[in-house]
Amino acid sequence: MANISDVAKKAGVSKxxxxxxxxxxxxxxxxxxxxxxxxxxxxxxxxxxxxxxxRRKKTSTFGVIIPDFRNPYYSELLKSIEEEARKHxxxxxxxxxxxxxxxxxxxxxxxxxxxxxxxxxxxxxxxMENEPFIHNVAKRVPIIVMxxxxxxxxxxxxxxxxxxxxxxxxxxxIEKGHKRIGMIRSLHRYPCSxxxxxxxxxxxxxxxxxxxxxxxxxxxxxxxxxYEAAKRMLARSAPTAIIGVNDLLAIxxxxxxxxxxxxxxxxxxxxxxxxxxxxxxxxxQLTTVNIPVEQIAAEAITQLIRKIQxxxxxxxxxxxxxxxxxxxxxxxxxxxxxxx
Amino acid sequence: MANISDVAKKAGVSKxxxxxxxxxxxxxxxxxxxxxxxxxxxxxxxxxxxxxxxRRKKTSTFGVIIPDFRNPYYSELLKSIEEEARKHxxxxxxxxxxxxxxxxxxxxxxxxxxxxxxxxxxxxxxxMENEPFIHNVAKRVPIIVMxxxxxxxxxxxxxxxxxxxxxxxxxxxIEKGHKRIGMIRSLHRYPCSxxxxxxxxxxxxxxxxxxxxxxxxxxxxxxxxxYEAAKRMLARSAPTAIIGVNDLLAIxxxxxxxxxxxxxxxxxxxxxxxxxxxxxxxxxQLTTVNIPVEQIAAEAITQLIRKIQxxxxxxxxxxxxxxxxxxxxxxxxxxxxxxx
DNA sequence: TTGAAAGCGCTAACAC
DNA sequence: GTGTTAGCGCTTTCAA
Numbered sequence: 001m002a003n004i005s006d007v008a009k010k011a012g013v014s015k016x017x018x019x020x021x022x023x024x025x026x027x028x029x030x031x032x033x034x035x036x037x038x039x040x041x042x043x044x045x046x047x048x049x050x051x052x053x054x055r056r057k058k059t060s061t062f063g064v065i066i067p068d069f070r071n072p073y074y075s076e077l078l079k080s081i082e083e084e085a086r087k088h089x090x091x092x093x094x095x096x097x098x099x100x101x102x103x104x105x106x107x108x109x110x111x112x113x114x115x116x117x118x119x120x121x122x123x124x125x126x127x128m129e130n131e132p133f134i135h136n137v138a139k140r141v142p143i144i145v146m147x148x149x150x151x152x153x154x155x156x157x158x159x160x161x162x163x164x165x166x167x168x169x170x171x172x173x174i175e176k177g178h179k180r181i182g183m184i185r186s187l188h189r190y191p192c193s194x195x196x197x198x199x200x201x202x203x204x205x206x207x208x209x210x211x212x213x214x215x216x217x218x219x220x221x222x223x224x225x226x227y228e229a230a231k232r233m234l235a236r237s238a239p240t241a242i243i244g245v246n247d248l249l250a251i252x253x254x255x256x257x258x259x260x261x262x263x264x265x266x267x268x269x270x271x272x273x274x275x276x277x278x279x280x281x282x283x284x285q286l287t288t289v290n291i292p293v294e295q296i297a298a299e300a301i302t303q304l305i306r307k308i309q310x311x312x313x314x315x316x317x318x319x320x321x322x323x324x325x326x327x328x329x330x331x332x333x334x335x336x337x338x339x340x
Numbered sequence: 341m342a343n344i345s346d347v348a349k350k351a352g353v354s355k356x357x358x359x360x361x362x363x364x365x366x367x368x369x370x371x372x373x374x375x376x377x378x379x380x381x382x383x384x385x386x387x388x389x390x391x392x393x394x395r396r397k398k399t400s401t402f403g404v405i406i407p408d409f410r411n412p413y414y415s416e417l418l419k420s421i422e423e424e425a426r427k428h429x430x431x432x433x434x435x436x437x438x439x440x441x442x443x444x445x446x447x448x449x450x451x452x453x454x455x456x457x458x459x460x461x462x463x464x465x466x467x468m469e470n471e472p473f474i475h476n477v478a479k480r481v482p483i484i485v486m487x488x489x490x491x492x493x494x495x496x497x498x499x500x501x502x503x504x505x506x507x508x509x510x511x512x513x514i515e516k517g518h519k520r521i522g523m524i525r526s527l528h529r530y531p532c533s534x535x536x537x538x539x540x541x542x543x544x545x546x547x548x549x550x551x552x553x554x555x556x557x558x559x560x561x562x563x564x565x566x567y568e569a570a571k572r573m574l575a576r577s578a579p580t581a582i583i584g585v586n587d588l589l590a591i592x593x594x595x596x597x598x599x600x601x602x603x604x605x606x607x608x609x610x611x612x613x614x615x616x617x618x619x620x621x622x623x624x625q626l627t628t629v630n631i632p633v634e635q636i637a638a639e640a641i642t643q644l645i646r647k648i649q650x651x652x653x654x655x656x657x658x659x660x661x662x663x664x665x666x667x668x669x670x671x672x673x674x675x676x677x678x679x680x
Numbered sequence: 681t682t683g684a685a686a687g688c689g690c691t692a693a694c695a696c
Numbered sequence: 697g698t699g700t701t702a703g704c705g706c707t708t709t710c711a712a
Contacts, residue, residue, distance in 0.1 A: 001480075003705055014683045019707055029681060044476075049454045050399065051705035054390040054688050069418045070617065075409040082409075082436060091454070094434055096422060114389045114431070136384070140341075223621050255621060277410065278618065281563050281595060343689055354699045359691060369697060391689035394704050 002043035011039035022047060053115070060090050062118040062304060063111035065097045065104055071221060071248065072276040073293070077122065077146070080297030088305050092120070099188065099221075101129065108137055118304045122146045123192050127153065142307035142315075144300050148191035150317055156307065158300035158318040162192060162273070165289035165322035166199030166243070169271055172324060173241050174207045176331075178269065182215040182239035184229045184249045193245045196273060200243065215239055219249055226252025234260070240268060241330070247272035247279045247288055254282065254329065269330040284328030296320050342383035351379035362387055393455070400430050402458040402644060403451035405437045405444055411561060411588065412616040413633070414462065417486070420637030421460065428645050432460070439528065439561075441469065448477055456481060458644045461495075463487045463532050482647035482655075484640050488531035490657055496647065498640035498658040502532060502613070505629035505662035506539030506583070509611055512664060513581050514547045516671075518609065522555040522579035524569045524589045533585045536613060540583065555579055559589055566592025574600070580608060581670070587612035587619045587628055594622065594669065609670040624668030636660050 004022075008015045013032060020026045021036045028036075039045070053059045064081060066074040078094065085092045093111060097104035104124060111119065118141050121127070127134060127145060134153055137143065143155040150157040173181055183200050186193035201211055214237040219225035226249030230242060234257070242257070244250030250272030254264055262268050264284055272279060275290035299318045307313050344362075348355045353372060360366045361376045368376075379385075393399045404421060406414040418434065425432045433451060437444035444464060451459065458481050461467070467474060467485060474493055477483065483495040490497040513521055523540050526533035541551055554577040559565035566589035570582060574597070582597070584590030590612030594604055602608050604624055612619060615630035639658045647653050 004707095005705080015706075016683060016685095016708080017681085020682085023707085025707085027681070032681080046453050048394070048705050050390055050394040051688090052707075054388070054394055054690090055705080055707045057688075059390065069409075069415040069422070070412065072410070072412070072415075075412075075415055078409045079436065091433060091435075091450075093431060095431075096419065109386075110431075113386050223617070251621065255623065258623065277563070281591065282622065283595065283598065344691095345689080355690075356692085356700080357698060360698085363691085365691085367697070372697080388689050391704090392691075394706090395689080395691045397704075 002045040004045075004047065006043055007036065007039045007045050010043060011035040059115045059117060061093055061114070061116050062090055062120060062308075063108070063114070063116040064092045064094045064120040064122065065107055065111075065124065066094065066122040067099050067221070068096055072278055073246065073248075073274045073291075074122065076276065076293045077297055080294045081120065081301060084298050084301035088301065090117075090301075090305065097124070099123075099190075105130065105133060108133075112137065112140060117141060117308045119143045120146060120300065120304060121155075123148070123190055127151065127191070142304055142311065144304045144307075146296065146300055148195075149319075150315065151191075154315060156300075156303050156315040156317065158296050158303065158320070159192070160291040160296065160320050160322045162196035162322075163199040163202075165273060165291075165324070166196045167203045168322075168324045169243060169273070169287075169289055170200055170203035171207075172326070173243075173269065173271070173330065174203070174209070176269075178241040179209060180212070180215060180237070180239045180241070181209075182217065182233050182237065182242040184217045184219050184226055184233070184242065184244045184253060186245050187218045187220055187225075196245050212237070219252075221246060221248060223248050223252035223255070226250060227256045229253060230256040241265075242268060242270055244270075244272045247274045247276045247286060250286060250288070250329075251278065251282055254284075254286070265328070265330050265332060271330055275325055279325075280327065287327045287330040288325050290323040290325050292320055292322075342385040344385075344387065346383055347376065347379045347385050350383060351375040399455045399457060401433055401454070401456050402430055402460060402648075403448070403454070403456040404432045404434045404460040404462065405447055405451075405464065406434065406462040407439050407561070408436055412618055413586065413588075413614045413631075416616070416633045417462065417637055420634045421641060424638050424641035428641065430457075430641075430645065437464070439463075439530075445470065445473060448473075452477065452480060457648045459483045460640065460644060461485045463530055467491065467493065467531070482644055482651065484644045484647075486636065486640055488535075489659075490655065491531075494655060496640075496643050496655040496657065498636050498643065498660070499532070500631040500636065500660050500662045502536040502662075503539040503542075505613060505631075505664070506536045507543045508662075508664045509583060509613075509627075509629055510540055510543035511547075512666070513583075513609065513611070513670065514543070514549070516609075518581040519549060520552070520555060520577070520579045520581070521549075522557065522573050522577065522582040524557045524559050524566055524573070524582065524584045524593060526585050527558045527560055527565075536585050552577070559592075561586060561588060563588050563592035563595070565589060567596045569593065570596040581605075582608060582610055584610075584612045587614045587616045587626060590626060590628070590669075591618065591622055594624075594626070605668065605670050605672060611670055615665055619665075620667065627667045627670040628665050630663040630665050632660055632662075 095107040138154040217229035219229040230253035254270045271287040273289045275288045279286040435447040478494040557569035559569040570593035594610045611627040613629045619626040
C-alpha cells in the first residue's frame with residue numbers, strides 16, 4: 001500500500017503539500033496540485049485513517065448500543081441513525097447489549113478502546129444500577145440515551161413520551177367502553193417500559209378504574225413472549241382489551257387470542273406501541289402509538305455531535321410526542337382502505 | 341487522557357514494559373506487573389486503538405454491506421455476524437447499500453479508507469456490472485459475498501442454495517396438485533433472486549408445466565411490494581398457488597389475497613423463502629424454505645478471517661443447504677401445535 | 681506557496 | 697526481565 005511519502009516522492013513535492021491537497025487545508029499551486037492528484041491516482045493511494053485519526057485525535061466514529069437487531073423498532077432506528085451519521089461524516093459502531101448489563105458494560109469499554117467520540121445508548125438496561133460507571137464514561141465522551149430520560153445523569157436523552165402515549169391510548173379505550181384492560185409489560189423494569197406502564201396505571205386511576213393485578217402480565221420483548229403472556233392472562237381473567245408495552249408483544253398476544261377463537265376486536269381489542277411496519281401487516285391491523293423514529297434519531301445524533309464538537313455545551317433532554325394510530329384491532333371498520 | 345508514557349512514569353517502568361503487561365506479550369516480573377496494573381487503574385488508562393492499530397497495521401475491523409436494516413432476514417444475519425466477529429475479536433462496520441450500486445461503491449470506498457481488513461457483501465447488487473471495481477477492491481482486502489456465488493470473481497462466497505430450495509418447494513406444490521403456480525420475483529435481477537427463479541422455472545419444466553408469463557410478477561423486497569404484485573397477478577390470472585422470492589413478499593401477497601376474501605390455502609396456497617421469524621407469526625403460518633443463517637454467518641466470517649490472516653489462502657464457495665418448512669399457508673392442518 | 685521537522689501513542693527489535 | 701530506540705503515516709507548526 002502506497003503511503004503519503006510515496007505520493008510525495010512521485011509528485012516531486014513534500015508530504016506536507018500532499019496533505020494540503022488531500023484536506024484542502026491551504027492554497028496549493030494549481031500545477032502542483034495536479035501533479036499530486038495524478039500521483040495519488042496512479043498509485044491508487046488511500047490515506048490511512050489510523051494515522052490521520054491519531055494525529056488529529058479524531059475517529060469520526062460513535063458507538064451505538066441497542067438491545068437486539070431483531071426487534072424491528074431498532075431496525076428502523078438504526079436506519080435513521082445511519083443516515084444522520086452519514087450526514088455528519090460519522091460512522092456508527094453498532095453493538096447489541098441484549099438487555100444484559102454486563103454485556104453492555106463490556107461493549108462500552110470496548111467502544112471506548114476504539115476511541116469512539118460519543119455513545120448512543122438505546123434502552124440501556126442498567127443505567128440506574130450503573131450510575132458510577134456511567135458517570136465515569138460520561139467524563140470521557142458525550143452520551144445520549146434513547147427511549148428514556150436522563151434521570152439526572154450527566155447525559156443527554158431523546159425519547160418518545162411513553163407515559164403520554166399510553167395515556168392517550170388508555171383514554172381512547174376507556175371511552176370506547178373498556179373497563180377490563182390488561183397490559184403486558186416488560187419482564188424487567190426498563191425505563192422505557194415503566195413509563196408506559198405508569199401511563200396505563202394513572203389513566204385507569206383517573207377514570208376511577210382500579211388496577212387489577214390479574215390483568216398485568218410480564219414478558220420478554222418478543223412476539224413469542226407476548227403469546228405466552230396472553231395465555232397466562234386469559235387463564236385467570238377475562239379482559240375486554242389487552243395492550244402490549246410494544247407492538248411485538250401485542251402481536252404475539254393477538255396471535256394467541258385469535259388461535260383461541262376470540263374475535264378481535266369484537267371480543268378482545270388489542271393495541272401496542274411503536275408503530276413498527278409489522279403492525280399494519282398483521283390482520284387485523286394493530287392499533288398502536290406511533291414513535292417518530294426518524295425525528296428522534298435526527299435530533300439525537302445532532303445533539304450528540306454538537307456535544308462532541310463542543311464538550312462544554314449543555315446536555316439536553318429531547319422529548320418527542322407520539323401519535324395514537326387507530327386501526328382494526330380496536331375498531332371494527334367497514335373496510336380498511338389504508339394499506340400498510 | 342492518560343497515555344502509555346504516563347502509565348510508565350507512574351509505575352516507574354518503561355513504556356515497553358507497560359506494553360508487555362497490556363498485551364501479555366512477554367513474561368513480566370510479578371511485582372512490576374502489579375505496579376503497572378495499579379498505575380493503569382489509577383490513571384483510568386485505556387490504550388489507544390488508533391496508535392496500536394497503526395503500529396500493528398491492523399484495525400480488527402471488517403466492513404459489512406447489507407441492503408437494508410429493515411429486512412428481518414438481514415437482522416438475523418447481522419446478529420450472527422456480530423457474534424462471529426466478537427469471537428474472533430473483530431468488529432463489523434455495518435452499512436446499508438439500499439440496492440443502489442453507486443451507494444454500495446461509495447461505501448466500499450469509505451470502508452477501505454477506514455482500513456477495514458475484509459469485506460462482507462450481502463446481496464450485493466452490482467457485483468457483475470462492477471467487475472473491474474471488485475477486482476480492484478479484492479486486490480486490497482479479502483471479500484466474501486453472501487447470498488450469491490462468486491461468479492468466478494476473486495472473492496469467497498457463502499450462500500444458501502436457492503435453486504435447490506425452490507426446486508424442493510415447487511416439487512412439493514406440484515405433488516400436491518398445483519399446476520398454476522405464480523411467482524413474485526424481485527424487480528431487479530439480483531443473483532439471489534435469479535437462482536430461486538431458475539429453480540422455479542426448471543422444476544416446472546421438469547414436470548411438464550410451461551412457464552406462464554401471466555403468473556410471473558416483480559416487486560421490491562417489501563411486504564407492500566408483494567401486496568401490489570399479488571393484486572396485479574390476480575387481475576389477469578388465476579393461480580392456485582403463489583410463491584414469493586422471499587417471505588416478506590409472500591406475506592404481502594397473502595395479505596392482499598385474504599383481504600380479497602380468498603381462503604388460504606384452500607383457494608390459493610402461499611409460500612416464501614428465508615423462514616424469517618415473521619413467517620410463523622402471520623396467520624396462516626407461512627410455508628417457506630429455511631436458510632440456516634447462523635451457520636452461513638459462522639462459516640462466512642471464519643473464512644473471511646482465515647483469508648485476512650493468510651491472504652494467499654484460497655477463496656472458497658460455501659454452499660449451504662436449505663430446508664423446506666411446511667406450514668398452514670399451503671397445507672390445511674387440523675391444529676398447528678408448533679408455536680413460532 | 682512550499683518544505684523540514686516534530687510528534688501523535690504505540691509496538692517490536694535489539695541490547696543489556 | 698527490562699529499557700532504549702526507531703518508526704508506523706499522517707498533520708501541523710515554523711521557516712523560508
